Amino acid sequence: xxxxxxxxxxxxxxxxxxxxxxxxxLTRGVAFGALTIxxxxxxxxxxxxxxxxxxRAIIARSGELPTGTGDGVAFTATTDDSGEPLDxxxxxxxxxxxxxxxxxxxxxxxxxxxxxxxxIDRHGFTSAEIVRAIDGRFTIxxxxxxxxxxxxxxxGVERFVMVWRLYDTPIGVAMRTxxxxxxxxxxxxxxx
Amino acid sequence: xxxxxxxxxGALLLGGIVHLGTVLMLPRAAAxxxxxxxxxxxxxxxxxxxxxxxxxxxxxxxxxxxxxxxxCRYDIANGPLKxxxxxxxxxxxxTFYTRKSIAYYAINDRAAGRRSIELDLxxxxxxxxxxxxxxxxxxxxxxxxxxxKTGLIVLxxxxxxxxxxxMAQRALAKAQCxxxxx
Numbered sequence: 001x002x003x004x005x006x007x008x009x010x011x012x013x014x015x016x017x018x019x020x021x022x023x024x025x026l027t028r029g030v031a032f033g034a035l036t037i038x039x040x041x042x043x044x045x046x047x048x049x050x051x052x053x054x055x056r057a058i059i060a061r062s063g064e065l066p067t068g069t070g071d072g073v074a075f076t077a078t079t080d081d082s083g084e085p086l087d088x089x090x091x092x093x094x095x096x097x098x099x100x101x102x103x104x105x106x107x108x109x110x111x112x113x114x115x116x117x118x119x120i121d122r123h124g125f126t127s128a129e130i131v132r133a134i135d136g137r138f139t140i141x142x143x144x145x146x147x148x149x150x151x152x153x154x155x156g157v158e159r160f161v162m163v164w165r166l167y168d169t170p171i172g173v174a175m176r177t178x179x180x181x182x183x184x185x186x187x188x189x190x191x192x
Numbered sequence: 193x194x195x196x197x198x199x200x201x202g203a204l205l206l207g208g209i210v211h212l213g214t215v216l217m218l219p220r221a222a223a224x225x226x227x228x229x230x231x232x233x234x235x236x237x238x239x240x241x242x243x244x245x246x247x248x249x250x251x252x253x254x255x256x257x258x259x260x261x262x263x264c265r266y267d268i269a270n271g272p273l274k275x276x277x278x279x280x281x282x283x284x285x286x287t288f289y290t291r292k293s294i295a296y297y298a299i300n301d302r303a304a305g306r307r308s309i310e311l312d313l314x315x316x317x318x319x320x321x322x323x324x325x326x327x328x329x330x331x332x333x334x335x336x337x338x339x340x341k342t343g344l345i346v347l348x349x350x351x352x353x354x355x356x357x358x359m360a361q362r363a364l365a366k367a368q369c370x371x372x373x374x
Contacts, residue, residue, distance in 0.1 A: 006199050013203035018210020025215070047295045049339075057215050059293050060222035063229050064254045065346060068287035068298025102302070103283050103350055105258045113253025115245055123247070126258045128282075128352030165256060167283055167350070168300050 026061060030054040037183040040075035040164060047071070064113060072101070072167035078111075078159075080186040086161065088116070088154035090191035091143035094162075096184035097136065101169035103127050106140065108152055109161050116160055118153035125150060140184075144192060162186070219292045226252055226293045227265070227344060234265045237273065239347070239369045241361065256348075260360035264345040264369035268338060272314035273371050275345060279307055280363035283350040286311070290340045297336050304334075311336055313345070345369060 032052045033045045046055045047069040059066060067074045079085050080092060098104055107124035108116045115123045125140065131150055132138045141147035144156045154160055164183070219225070229251055234240045241262045245255040255261065266273050277286065279301040286309055287298040301309065311334045314322075319337055347367050349360035 006195075010199050010203045010206065013200075014206030014210055017204060017207025019214065021207065021211040022214040022218075025211075026218075047298065049294060049296050051294055053215050056292065056294065057218040060219035060225045062254075063222075063224045063226050063252050065226045065252060065287070065289060065293055065344070066295055068285070068295035070298030070303065071285040071287050071295075071300060071348070103352070105256055105350075107256060107258075109254060114250060115247045115257060117247035123257045126350070126352050163254065163256075167285070168302060 022057075025054055026058055029058065037075070039077040039079055039081050039186045040183045041077070042073050042075040044069060044073050047073070062113060067165060072165055073169060073171050075164040075166070075183060077162045077164070077186055080188045082188070084188055085159060086142075086186075087191065088157035088160050089144060091141065091147075091189045093187045093189055094140040094142060094184045095137065095187070097138075097182050098127075098164070098184065099166060099169060099171045099182065101127070101166035101171070103167045105165050105167075106152070107163050107165070108142070108154065109163060110157055111159050111161060116153070116155045116157055118155040120153060122151070122153055124152065138184075143189075226289070227291055227342075230263055230265055230344065234263055236265055236267050237369060237371050239264045239364075239367045241364055244357070258352075259348045259350055260357060260364050262347045262364040262367055264347075264367075265342075266313065266338075266345060266369065266371075267342045268313060268315060268318070268371065269341045271371050272312055272318050273369060275309075275311045275313060275367075275369045277309045277347050277367035278363055279304070279309065280349040280360050282352045282356070282360070284309065284363065285348050287346045287348070288313070288336060288338065289344040289346065290338070291342045292340075293344075296339055299334075310334065313338055315341060 033043060035042045035044060043055060045051055046066040104127045105124055110116055130138050140150040140152055142152045142154060144154050239262050242251055245257055285298060285300040287295050289295055313336050316337050319335060347364055349363050351357040351360040
């Protein structure tokens with residue numbers, strides 16, 4: 001009888017540990033082969049057959065199609081440079097330059113991957129439409145209320161993620177140092 | 193005491209197996225993956241333009257709203273597939289995905305190096321069955337081997353500004369994907 005209860009307890013515990021670990025890794029994500037520059041993280045291998053089993057499971061669950069390696073690289077930011085989460089009620093300034101790419105786009109999503117709703121239907125910018133300074137650097141104001149220049153409205157959502165996609169770029173699996181890929185700085189400028 | 197520790201160790205080991213098993217099984221069990229979402233909207237072996245994502249509605253999460261997208265949901269069990277797409281003015285790319293959303297090949301307009309992207313998609317067996325001389329004449333055609341019989345070809349054309357979206361969509365409308373009768 002004791003043996004029965006002990007094995008039953010073991011099975012229940014095993015199921016809890018196993019399923020708990022699966023749930024944790026799929027919701028938080030695992031950083032296999034991640035390329036992190038400042039607040040930005042890319043997983044170039046997700047766009048190839050070398051994708052790891054955790055990323056496969058995450059993609060199968062969410063229903064997205066990852067950017068192929070021959071197409072481009074997608075960098076995601078969920079926090080600013082100091083590690084504070086991206087809150088749509090706060091203002092952020094994204095400044096700097098990007099690694100070499102023929103085109104890039106920056107897009108705001110909610111954590112589930114839906115576009116952030118706003119009154120002007122502006123969900124992102126492409127490299128062709130952004131207003132730049134003379135030296136080629138740019139400043140994007142990510143804020144709930146209208147700003148001059150490049151304004152990306154956050155719609156006041158609680159959490160958002162920024163995805164920076166570089167198309168036709170040499171940046172990818174081979175890149176090692178952050179010097180090769182200067183990603184823009186993300187700085188918080190107060191909350192309303 | 194030692195017996196309890198052994199039971200606990202057993203639970204940990206078993207838990208590890210459950211964890212690995214569920215992670216590996218999940219892509220097979222997923223009912224809402226990209227292919228399943230598109231299966232309801234697209235016919236087989238035909239190029240179909242997808243609706244642009246909006247804040248209210250999107251076919252898949254994390255779609256890039258700056259791109260016009262068309263999809264060919266392919267099934268090459270009955271023969272190889274021919275794919276052709278004209279290059280739009282800005283940037284065009286073609287990505288091949290397996291049934292399980294793994295991007296196994298991607299090419300952009302510059303790498304294709306012509307005014308149109310033309311590809312032959314076939315399984316490894318179909319490639320091996322191709323007559324020798326045909327393989328030689330087809331040297332200037334790009335042959336892609338699909339690891340699975342079904343999958344997705346996703347054609348993306350960039351609209352550098354919102355006003356150029358119509359141009360990008362027109363370029364996609366001319367794309368073709370068809371299986372040759374054998």
